[in-house]
Each structure stands twice: as structure tokens, then as C-alpha cells.
Amino acid sequence: MSLLSILTLSSISVVIALDIDLGQDLGGLVKQTVAGNEGVLHNCSNDQDQVLQQCYINMFISYGLNVTTLPPAKDDPFRKIRYDATGMCSSYSALRHCHTDVIDDCLNYNTFNAIFELEENAAYYISQTAFMQFYCDYGSDFVTYYECMQAVSLNELTDTIYTECSVLEIGSCE
Structure with missing residues (x-):
């Protein structure tokens, strides 16, 4: 029996025609399941x-x-x-x-x-x-760090502020 398989990568779909028996193991890599088997596809009630x-x-x-x-x-x-x-x-x-x-x-x-x-x-x-x-x-830490570094560039007490910014351990200004 011939089986038509659709492989989706990101937004690209690739159609592959496979000539296999649905009960075949395919070398242990792919186990065929019956279409609509909710136990495999969807495990919530x-x-x-x-x-x-x-x-x-x-x-x-x-x-x-x-x-x-x-x-x-x-x-x-x-x-x-x-x-x-x-x-x-x-x-x-x-x-x-x-x-x-x-x-x-x-x-x-x-x-x-x-x-x-x-x-x-x-x-x-x-x-x-x-x-x-x-x-x-993760993103809010980056925003906080960026805002802190903006304050460093605008303030004369940059050493003090830089110490406060680097506490986040996200990166450095160097």
C-alpha cells in the first residue's frame, strides 16, 4: 500500500510518497500509528x-x-x-x-x-x-539591563550605576 506523508518544516510543507506497509516498523525509527489515534496525538480530555x-x-x-x-x-x-x-x-x-x-x-x-x-x-x-x-x-531582564546602561551613559556616577547594572549578569558594556 502506498502512503502519502506530509512533512512540515517551519512554514514549508514537503509531500513525500512512501511505499510501505502500515504495520511495518521502518527500522525502529518511525512507528506508524493509526490516523486519529488520540492517545498518541492528543493526551488531554x-x-x-x-x-x-x-x-x-x-x-x-x-x-x-x-x-x-x-x-x-x-x-x-x-x-x-x-x-x-x-x-x-x-x-x-x-x-x-x-x-x-x-x-x-x-x-x-x-x-x-x-x-x-x-x-x-x-x-x-x-x-x-x-x-x-x-x-x-528572559526579555524583561534585557530591557532592565538596557535601561540601566542608558542611565550609565547619561550620568556622571557611571561607576556606581555600572555596578548596579552588572548585578543582572547579563553582559557588559565593553
Whole structure:
């Protein structure tokens, strides 16, 4: 039996025709699974999916969006959040603490793909959440360091201020 496989790399899809038996092991590298096997593709219950969605909906509502379901990627519901440099991290923290058990277990691409049944939306939600995580875990330190270094360049007490900046251990002005 011939199998058509689609490999997606970033935003490029490559279609590969494979002539294999679906029960074949392929040398231990790839195990074929039955299409739609939720145990492999998506490991959260429908109740957990609903909780995850509600956590995101609550975050969007806090930014003034009037939503009752998760908006699709084309609506860019994270737009206001991305531009809120001061409030983004509190929103991200609230999201991470909203039913922590569900967020820890179900916040992944497969869950969003199961919810939306559209790769574009799943990729969007995961990338936007990853952006928030990076900014809040690392980016704010860089912003603080940059602001501190700006103060160094404008102040006569640069040695004192530089010592304060380098406490962050992000880098040096040299």
C-alpha cells in the first residue's frame, strides 16, 4: 500500500510518497500509528481542553476582547498583549497559574491542533505563548539591563550605576 506523508518544516510543507506497509516498523525509527489515534496525538480530555480554552479566554477578556471561544490566528488576539510590555508578564503569570495542572499537562501543539483542527491556529497559539514565556522569563531582564546602561551613559556616577547594572549578569558594556 502506498502512503502519502506530509512533512512540515517551519512554514514549508514537503509531500513525500512512501511505499510501505502500515504495520511495518521502518527500522525502529518511525512507528506508524493509526490516523486519529488520540492517545498518541492528543493526551488531554475534553474537560481539560475546555479548561485550557477558558484560561486563554479569560486572558483575552482582561485585554478587552469580547470572546466566548478562542479566536482564530487571523484575528491576532495576542496583538494587545504583545504591545503591553508592562502588563504582559502578569497576564502570562495568570495564564500559567490558571488551573496549573491542566496548563502543565495540556499546553502543547497537539492540544491546540485538536481544539482548532487547523495547524495554522495551533502554531499561532503555541508561538505567541512561547513569545510571552521568553519575554517574561528572559526579555524583561534585557530591557532592565538596557535601561540601566542608558542611565550609565547619561550620568556622571557611571561607576556606581555600572555596578548596579552588572548585578543582572547579563553582559557588559565593553
